[in-house]
Amino acid sequence: MSEQMYHPGLEGVIAGETAISTIAGGSGLRYRGYAIEDLAREATFEEVAYLILHTELPTPDQLKDFRGRLIENAPITSDILKFLRTVPRTTPIMDFLRTGASALAHWDSEAGDTSHDAQLRKAERLLAKLPTIMAAHRRLQQSKEPVQPDPKKSYxxxxxxxxxxxxPSEALERAMDISLTLYAEHEFNASTFTARVITSTLSDLHSSVAGAIGALKGPLHGGANERVMEVLAQVGSPENAEPWIREALANKTRIMGFGHRVYKDGDPRARFLKPICQQLAVETHNESLEETAEVIERIVVEEKGLPPNLDWPSARLYHYMGLDVAIYTPLFVVSRVTGWAAHIIEQMDNNRLIRPRSRYIGPEPRDWVPLAERA
Ligand SMILES: CC(C)(COP(=O)(O)OP(=O)(O)OC[C@H]1O[C@@H](n2cnc3c(N)ncnc32)[C@H](O)[C@@H]1OP(=O)(O)O)[C@@H](O)C(=O)NCCC(=O)NCCS
Structure with a gap:
């Protein structure tokens, strides 16, 4: 194998084929051919989830049935709730979701069935249940009783x-819906690739999703949206933004919410979300935080040429929605499970074991030394 084939972090490497989404030319994002901006503006998250999982936009009847299945599967049984109550309340929600996605398999009669149709049914059940267990754990952490889903409400x-x-007000519901659409799918990112690697061994859907959640948790991936809010809290005021960011850049601090492996000219999801975020800031009297963010954004772009990624506006959006920081990355999970599941199904339908090679940089061959002769 040629040395030239080695790309650290697999940067720029085409590691597989997909019909689910594309980052066209490194600047636009499309789910199954539809521009992300059209989907976020015109569709509900349920329509987008259906598109990602079932390959086409739903007809009104298909959407009604899909919503019905999500509603039917959203409540959790008393067995599952009993199990959830045994998890220590101090467990971070991402860790809890990783365990929860895995645990739900024990109550899923099709857990081991990896046929196309069974995988789709399991994907819908996971999509339906993950928000319920996420919210239940969050409420238990706050010493409040879990709330069951309302069948009359949207996802x-x-x-x-x-x-x-x-x-929730209509504005908050719409903001949540848009953020779910923007987070739903993103081709071969780290967590999706993790899910595909696990699936390529012919393992089951719940195992792949649990692995993907573990990958998403890291601060260089999904965990960034929580860190963004920590940065903004640390900065404190628009007046402090410029000295703070100049010092951080001088100290070579990695600024969460900026930069992207693929989007070097800017993340289209961040561009789309920014005006929505600004509007919600006005409605919720958070203009000062928007000003702080604007100063930081301008200076990071000027000094480092690094545009913001989706996590930069979405952290603020969630803050304006009155959500705790602890829930930001878990919200990414309940949306991205659609993308993961579609990739898991696509991988399984046309599988080849993912097993790359490594470049060896260890010691040259050595002679065996018996234990007694080792100093
Ligand atoms: C997303 C990310 C991991 C992509 O990184 P990558 O493609 O591996 O790029 P690198 O880490 O090699 O960075 C390239 C250069 O840009 C700098 N850089 C990249 N992102 C940066 C950031 N957020 N803040 C400051 N500098 C950054 C690096 O220090 C490096 O500079 P150098 O060449 O002088 O050493 C990276 O931009 C990052 O860590 N961002 C912050 C975390 C984040 O927001 N993640 C969510 C992604 S959607």
């Missing part, structure tokens, strides 16, 4: 309902 509205037991 987005139910997340807010189960977290807060409060009817």
């Amino acid at each position: 987005a509205a139910n997340i807010l309902w189960m977290l807060k037991r409060k009817q």
Whole structure:
């Protein structure tokens, strides 16, 4: 194998084929051919999830049935709730979701069935249940009783309902819906690739999703949206933004929410979300935080040429929605499970074991030394 074939971090390497999404030319994002901006503007998250999982946009009847299946599968049984209550309340929600995705397999009668149709049914059940267990754990952490989903509410509205037991405003529901659409799928990112590697051994869907959650948790991937909020809290005010960011850059600090492996000219999801974020900031009287973010963004772009990624505006969006930082990356999970599941199904339908090679940089061949002769 030629040395030239080695690309650290697999940067620029085409590691497989997919019909699910494309980052066209490194600047635009499309799910199954549809521009992300059209989907976020026009469709609900349920339509987008259906598109990603079932390959086409749903007809009104298909959407009604899909919503029905999500609603039917969203509540958790008393067995599962009993199990969830045994997890220590101090467990971070991402760790809990990793365990939860795995645990749900024990109550899924098709857990070991990796046929195309069974995988789709399991994907829908996971999509339906993950917000319920996420919200249940969050409420138990806050010494509050879990809230069951409301069958009359949309997927987005139910997340807010189960977290807060409060009817969300239309603006908050729409903001949540848009963020779910923007996070739903992103071709061969680290967590999706993890899911595909696990699936390529012919393992089951729940195992692949549990592995993907572990990959998403890291601060260079999904964990960045929580770190963004920590940065903004540390900066404190628009006046402090410029000295803070100049010092951070001088100290070579990695600024969370900026840079991307593929989008070198800017993340289209961040561009789309920014005005929505600004609008929600006005509605919720958070203009000062927007100003702080604007100063940081301008200087990082000027000094480092690094545009913001989706996590930069979405962290603020969630803050304006009154959500705790601890829930930001878990929200990424409940959306991205659609993308993961579609990739798992695509991989299984046309599988080849993913098993690359490594370049050896260890010691030259050595002679065996018996234990007694080792100093
Ligand atoms: C996303 C990310 C991991 C992609 O990184 P990558 O393609 O591996 O690029 P590198 O880490 O090699 O960075 C290339 C250069 O840009 C700099 N850089 C990249 N992202 C940076 C950031 N967020 N803040 C400051 N500098 C950054 C690196 O220090 C490096 O500079 P150098 O060449 O002088 O050493 C990286 O941009 C990052 O860590 N961003 C912050 C975390 C984040 O927001 N993640 C969410 C991604 S959607």
